[in-house]
Amino acid sequence: MKSNINSSLLTKNKVERISDYDHLQQQHYLEVVKSFARLTYESIYVIDYEKMAFEYVSENPLFLCGYSSEEVLEMGYDFYFKNVPERDLELLNLINDAGFDFYKKLPGHAKKSYSITYDFHLVNKDGKHILINHKLTPLFLTSDDQLWKAMCIVSISHHKNAGNVCIHKQGTDETWELNIENNVWRKSEKPKLTKREIEILRLHAQGLTINQIAEKIFVSADTVKYYRRRIFERLGVSNIVEALSYTVNNKII
Structure with missing residues (x-):
C-alpha cells in the first residue's frame, strides 16, 4: 500500500x-x-x-x-x-x-x-x-x-x-x-557496569573465548560466565553480541 x-x-x-x-x-x-x-x-x-x-x-x-x-x-x-x-x-x-x-x-x-x-x-x-x-x-x-x-x-x-x-x-x-x-x-x-565487567566485555571485543578470558584474568571459566550473566541482566540483552553492540553504541566501552 x-x-x-x-x-x-x-x-x-x-x-x-x-x-x-x-x-x-x-x-x-x-x-x-x-x-x-x-x-x-x-x-x-x-x-x-x-x-x-x-x-x-x-x-x-x-x-x-x-x-x-x-x-x-x-x-x-x-x-x-x-x-x-x-x-x-x-x-x-x-x-x-x-x-x-x-x-x-x-x-x-x-x-x-x-x-x-x-x-x-x-x-x-x-x-x-x-x-x-x-x-x-x-x-x-x-x-x-x-x-x-x-x-x-x-x-x-x-x-x-x-x-x-x-x-x-x-x-x-x-x-x-x-x-x-x-x-x-x-x-x-545508563546502566553502570563494574570495572571487571567492562574488562570482560573488552576482552570479548578482542575476540577472546570464555576460557581465554578466564586464563587472562586468572579466574575460572564459570566465574567469567557469572560475570556475563550479570552483564546481560544489567543491560537487558540476551547474548554477548547484543551486549557488545549496546555498550559500544552507548559509549560504555
Missing part, C-alpha cells in the same frame, strides 16, 4: 531563512564529515532543514538499499517513502514530533549536547527487511537556536524490533526514553 503520509510531516523543524552570519558557520565543514565517513563502516548523511534535503550521503552502502549515494542524495526524503514500510513511516513521524517537542524546550546552544537514537526497518530492492539504528545530532544551529543542519550515523540495530527511542546528553549518563504508547519521555540513567 502506498504511504499517505505527507513528506512535510516527517519534520516539524522547517528553517525558513538563514542569515549571512549563520552561513559563515559552515565553511568547509563537509570535508570533515567526508573524512569521518572514510574512517567508519557506518553510513553517514547530513540533513539541511532549510532546504529539507540531504546535503551529504556517504558511499558506505549500509542503508542505501541498493542505490548509489548520489541517487539517495537526489531522492532526499523520498528515499524513505520508497524504502521504509508503512508502519515504520508512521513510527518515524511520531519520533519526529516527540523529538522536536523535546528539543524545543532545551536552552540555547545546550541543544548541541543532545542526540537522539532510534530503530526502524528499511526494505532492500530484493524485498528483504533490515533493522537499522539512526543516531542524529546537531551540526549547526541558527542564530536564534533553531536546528539548521544535523548529522546522522546509520548502523545495524542490536534490537529485535523497531522503536527503542532514546535521547542522550553528551558528557552525562542522562537518558530519556520515549514511551511509544503514550508519547511521553521518561528520564533514566
